[in-house]
Amino acid sequence: MKLLVVDDSHFIRNRISRAVAVHRIDSVITAPNGMEALRLFQKESPDLVTMDITMPGLDGIACTSAMVRLNPKVLILVVSAVADKATAIRALKQGANGFLLKPFSDDEINDSLTELLRGAGHG
Amino acid sequence: MDEQDIQVLIDGTVHYFHRSLDKTAAVGTPYLIEDKQRISSDYTGVIGISGVRKGSVYFTAPSAMLRHILMTHGESQIDSDFMADVVGEVANTISGNARRVFGQEFTISVPTVFAGTPDFSRFRFSDRSFVIPIHWRQYHAALVVSID
Numbered sequence: 342m343k344l345l346v347v348d349d350s351h352f353i354r355n356r357i358s359r360a361v362a363v364h365r366i367d368s369v370i371t372a373p374n375g376m377e378a379l380r381l382f383q384k385e386s387p388d389l390v391t392m393d394i395t396m397p398g399l400d401g402i403a404c405t406s407a408m409v410r411l412n413p414k415v416l417i418l419v420v421s422a423v424a425d426k427a428t429a430i431r432a433l434k435q436g437a438n439g440f441l442l443k444p445f446s447d448d449e450i451n452d453s454l455t456e457l458l459r460g461a462g463h464g
Numbered sequence: 465m466d467e468q469d470i471q472v473l474i475d476g477t478v479h480y481f482h483r484s485l486d487k488t489a490a491v492g493t494p495y496l497i498e499d500k501q502r503i504s505s506d507y508t509g510v511i512g513i514s515g516v517r518k519g520s521v522y523f524t525a526p527s528a529m530l531r532h533i534l535m536t537h538g539e540s541q542i543d544s545d546f547m548a549d550v551v552g553e554v555a556n557t558i559s560g561n562a563r564r565v566f567g568q569e570f571t572i573s574v575p576t577v578f579a580g581t582p583d584f585s586r587f588r589f590s591d592r593s594f595v596i597p598i599h600w601r602q603y604h605a606a607l608v609v610s611i612d
Binding site for chain 2: 349350351352353395424425428443444
């Protein structure tokens, strides 16, 4: 399985890439913004995506919506500091499958991805 | 901003260090600075606040502290770009988490980061800013909240 990590922070992209220890994920690619994420999404066809919300240009909610239109089966975990309920609901309405609040621990990112896969019948 | 609002940001600061790092941060007594007084350290991450509340929130920290944070997360690339990245991410996370209480009308910008003396000229500041001192390990940083 391929994971695409989308975040404008290089530090966070590296953190998630290093932390991922879900045995079904064998490849991780990263994108620093929404536009690059969409380009990679079409080229690499990832199965899973972690998506930041606050990014310059195309934000994470618009990017989620575009990805789901391209591939309705993709699993998207929003990983964001934006903590209000309305934003989480908006992300889920656009097709995100889960929401993890920053700051997070390595265990939490793995647990969230595992839960997402289990929920989609990949457990 | 009143005392309760400041407490939201203090709690957010404590939460950030507690959840993402190996050692909890201590928060000193917040104090006020007036008018155009600004404090800054080696790196500064500024978040513009718009919507119902207007102003800025910034996190400023010494490079030694940011290096230590990067090492704690197992980052091997410890350079100026990454230190700037961390300072922006801390400011973004604390401000973003505050929306849990302040709601979606507390609109936050993407972080603008500075190495060295920050150029605050394009940010909106209130007449009075609250400085929240942060002590983590042997390092001293600050969260500055300047919102109408």
